[in-house]
Amino acid sequence: MAQVELAKELFDENKLESYYEKLDHHKKEVFIILVKAIFELSERAINHDESKFNPIEKKIFSKNDFKYKFGTKEYENNKENLKIALRHHYALNRHHPEFFEYGIEEMNLIDLLEMIADWMSASKHYENGDINKSINILKTKYKIGLQLEKVLRNTVEYLKNE
Numbered sequence: 008m009a010q011v012e013l014a015k016e017l018f019d020e021n022k023l024e025s026y027y028e029k030l031d032h033h034k035k036e037v038f039i040i041l042v043k044a045i046f047e048l049s050e051r052a053i054n055h056d057e058s059k060f061n062p063i064e065k066k067i068f069s070k071n072d073f074k075y076k077f078g079t080k081e082y083e084n085n086k087e088n089l090k091i092a093l094r095h096h097y098a099l100n101r102h103h104p105e106f107f108e109y110g111i112e113e114m115n116l117i118d119l120l121e122m123i124a125d126w127m128s129a130s131k132h133y134e135n136g137d138i139n140k141s142i143n144i145l146k147t148k149y150k151i152g153l154q155l156e157k158v159l160r161n162t163v164e165y166l167k168n169e
């Protein structure tokens with residue numbers, strides 16, 4: 008008898024209709040949220056590093072940017088020459104952890120996605136550049152935990168191969 012009652016409950020038209028209404032509503036909400044993220048990412052793609060066209064950054068970066076291999080002493084020493092431009096750049100670009108008072112922990116997934124795209128592109132501009140070596144260096148600099156590091160590496164692999 009319990010099986011008959013269960014079958015009646017499973018095929019109750021009112022419950023099925025309610026289920027489909029809730030599912031449809033859920034799908035629409037997810038769609039709206041993802042489209043919002045797509046628009047934000049599109050804006051970020053269009054406006055990425057726009058501040059580098061500002062005279063403050065342009066003059067300094069044009070002389071010094073990508074001059075030295077990332078992660079070397081020469082690179083770190085050259086950062087002093089970039090100090091003013093970097094401070095200006097970080098203040099205007101939230102895909103850099105330095106934009107935030109407490110760094111990477113204040114970033115959102117949109118910021119992180121732009122950040123990893125930035126790192127992937129920048130690593131190609133250095134002699135023998137390698138995004139995985141960059142992540143090894145930057146995970147220490149930004150105190151990135153193992154879980155987020157893995158997410159970033161997974162994202163790199165996904166974006167490299169797709």
